[in-house]
Amino acid sequence: MVKFTVEEQRKITDRKHNIRNMSVIAHVDHGKSTLTDSLVAAAGIIAQETAGDVRMTDTRADEAERGITIKSTGISLYYEMTDASLKSFTGARDGNEYLINLIDSPGHVDFSSEVTAALRITDGALVVVDCIEGVCVQTETVLRQSLGERIRPVLTVNKMDRCFLELKVDGEEAYQNFQRVIENANVIMATHEDPLLGDVQVYPEKGTVAFSAGLHGWAFTLTNFAKMYASKFGVSESKMMERLWGENFFDSATRKWTTKNWLPDLQAWKDKLWPMLEKLGIQMKPDEKELMGKPLMKRVMQAWLPASTALLEMMIFHLPSPYTAQRYRVENLYEGPLDDKYAAAIRNCDPDGPLMLYVSKMIPASDKGRFFAFGRVFSGTVSTGMKVRIMGPNYVPGEKKDLYVKSVQRTVIWMGKKQETVEDVPCGNTVAMVGLDQFITKNASDLPKLVEGLKRLAKSDPMVLCTMEESGEHIVAGAGELHIEICVKDLQDFMGGADIIVSDPVVSLRETVFERSCRTVMSKSPNKHNRLYMEARPMEDGLAEAIDEGRIGPSDDPKIRSKILAEEFGWDKDLAKKIWAFGPDTTGPNMVVDMCKGVQYLNEIKDSVVAGFQWASKEGPLAEENMRGVCYEVCDVVLHADAIHRGCGQMISTARRAIYASQLTAKPRLLEPVYMVEIQAPEGALGGIYSVLNQKRGHVFEEMQRPGTPLYNIKAYLPVVESFGFSGQLRAATSGQAFPQCVFDHWDMMSSDPLETGSQAATLVADIRKRKGLKLQMTPLSDYEDKL
């Protein structure tokens, strides 16, 4: 079935003008993978008839089962254009054959990392938007991301079949609908004006918007129609294009433009399908005439307007070739000086230049324990047996850490479910390589197996964080419930089926204070010769967020910092200069501030107090969770006259105790993470959504009907703790009509007092302490505070 050979494909990889690297991005369930299928079908890898049902790029069993894409998958397509269709193409080209390296990426918010990985190695993006649901959260996120990477987008309004078959909207309404969708997308794109990239907005009349039905495998751009009409009515193609979109209607009888549009026309065609088909010169096999309804429409449209032609043409015409794209993307791609030979090689996409390659992700290979390194060659040519230098993620220019030399054992071109080995791959192409991982020897015992599995998991997914709990338990941290579920499954696979005990998901909390300490607390050093007086107070609203965002941080210019603090948060100018440290990890959203006046030797103990603060802010007194939004003030210190008696041995633990004591006297509270949930559902499902949200302590803060559709857009806050099983329950309560997307939004203070036994927060604290293997009882204040 494959219409082309590897040799053919390899040959085109040299023609840098005829390559398009692009990714397919969209919100979950807008039909990326399905649409991709149509394109794959055009290349002859799968049969045209099954296109839309196979989901070629969903290679994993769990992907097929859930019907969503989990991992981004690369696929290289060969496409031959006809001379006729290329005649209006003005850019540089090299023959009629084109190679399209396409990456299908997941749309679920939990797998955003996969999208990020895909974007870096592509130059263009096909943004898929559901014509009914419109531009959603994830569409917006990935679109912004891609524009940040200087990736030129084209838009396709997908699921046209739904519009006609399910909603049965008339032409005018549908037109308004599409217009709105495109406008919404353009609004996002317009905010990312980039002089190098030029105008990135999409216009149907320019051919950068396609209309498609992935499931039915048809799509068209206005170019298609323009061409058709142009030849029919003898109007120039470009003029036709402009007129086709908008409030114009070409009356075929009078040959005059009126202010209607082409859509009713399309609608009318469908009524008079048969005669029209003949008119259009489409040959139908007799048995196909028997088909009715949906399959009929599918077949007809597929034959008339195959998705691949329209989409591929759109990509070839409007997305940049690597040669064009690398010219302006070099700044994004290369960290070093932009005038050296490496930058020049990237800029010119020079196949003879030094090899520069970006590995975007590690794909687990079929033989367990090995990985393909999947990436894009930006300059030079990568070939089998070549020695490459790998700069790891922690590589710092000028240091030798995280830098290795490996040789490429095999270079591979990815074609959906199978891979083809090739001799070499020149710049501008995506490539998978074998040999850049390390063969990991297997061990008999289970613990090393687990460790090994965790390592592999971390390698294959950049968004997973494998860490460890104080009690010796391993923690796998991910972006969301679904993500974690997939990770655990992968982990089991990596371990070769060994049993692992998976505990309930753990949500990390933060410790904070509610008000200023009720008194100044004092702690004495172990030798009783030094005294430290401290107070804790909550930070001003928004300050912790400002620190999170990096607007305020340890490496700021003190003058700018104190200006921001004074102007936005009402700090005293002098006080703002006396911040000793941020914590935990020197950048966290807590501070220690010096409020002392005229104390001797204070600078000597500063390091010790800061060390104690870093320690304490990492492990709060309640449940040893990180602290957040607390400002500690050192009010007074009494120090021993001899340096040796106020050394760090004495002061670090004292500072820690004083911080704990001051927090415990300042009404300590827990902060819990809260998701922002976006749900789209028809009106009938609203009741179910509300009741599930209520059960889960969630509350709705926005409810909006999507104009032109019976769908409602609901935004709600939902505590992360409650979110486990949420999407399942929601689906059950709405009979599968609602699908939530959860994104972390903010930290919310829990109102109950963790110091009061029996309160909700207190039980939570007890649970965490038990999990961490701490003493069940919190250490009382008296252990931290000393009396004079």
Added chain:
Amino acid sequence: MADTTYGSCCIDEVGALHIDSECVVHYGQTCLSPTSVLPAFFVFGKASINVSSCVKHLIDYASKSDKPIMILYGLEYAHVIPQIREELGLSKTDSQLSVANVLCSFISPSKDPRESMEHPRPYSESDSSDSLSSSRSYRLGGLTWDLPEGSKIEDYLLFWIGSDSSAFANVVLTFNGCDIVRYDAEEDSLVTEFYQQRRILKRRYYLVEKAKDANIIGILVGTLGVAGYLHMIHHMQALISAAGKKSYILAMGRPNPAKLANFPECDVFIYISCAQTALLDSKEFMSPVITPFEANLAFSRGSEWTGAYLMHFQDVINSVKSESEAHIGSEEPRFSFFQGGYVEDHKTNDQAKNGEEDTGETMTLVQAAEKALQLRGNDHNSLTKQTAAKSGPEYFLNRVYRGLEINSENTLPEPYIVGRSGKASGYKHE
């Protein structure tokens, strides 16, 4: 006073040598660690125990399980063991019961501590291939026992008579694969729940992982008597420098949080001491304190913890020997569970140089970047930013206060001032 400052179980050989003694008599709880210079005689003391009740519990328990039982005990109960044996012998159920022996109550130092290392007795599981001995003998906390050929300690049920002491904790850690029951003589009851002890094992695992991320390591000398301690220290030093890290040796008596906090630059401490005092774990310590065995796991590349746990120096060194032969350093970067990713350890300079020669051309970009100017902030006003220091001086550079404050604006000579004299407890002028 025969006890050292490090713990009451060890013999203070240095103290004894000060008074030219030729033998030491040690009373009370002991770890029976081999001494290096002086012969020693141990008096274990005799704790009271209800022998018949103990035996009754034992037999009851034995009848419930089909595993053979190994009886171990705290040394303070050594005096009743013959009695227990006798009673068990009377009610001879089967040959399923075996009792450990006290090693001896007299230790004479081996002439050369190294010698005992070179010719080890078969100590632990890892030596199972040793065909010379027909049976395998175990030693732990002053007890010794043999297992018949073909049986493994995992098959046994360990029955411990005595209190929940550090000796018992050692048993639980070392034989973490066995079922263990403890008979508490004071309470006259059986304890079968050892959740807490198992937890210790997990916690130690965590500490090992944490130690892997350390750059500066303090070696705490926790014994001056146990045979082979110097060898162990040298071994640790070699291990740490081979891993490209920096080590400092500290002798400070029994460590406590305040003392260790005086060395905030150390990311981890290795406590070299006798087996029973080795486990120091408290949240109060700023940096974790680990044993030489754990250090071995942490700093030798490629070694992985399989669950076995060793406490004695000899065991540790032996295990290292067998391991280092089998293991050839892998090139793969290490995975850190704390940074959640792969990290490359800082290699010592000469190692890095070797690598450089190999790869000449590919290195050019790196070298160029290395030589390029880098912008450094003016560190006077900036707040402390965490950078992982690789040695003591480097850590010191990051500190705000560096001891002396030199007033750079005023270069005029300062007048001479008479300082204080005397001790901190009372100065001359006070």
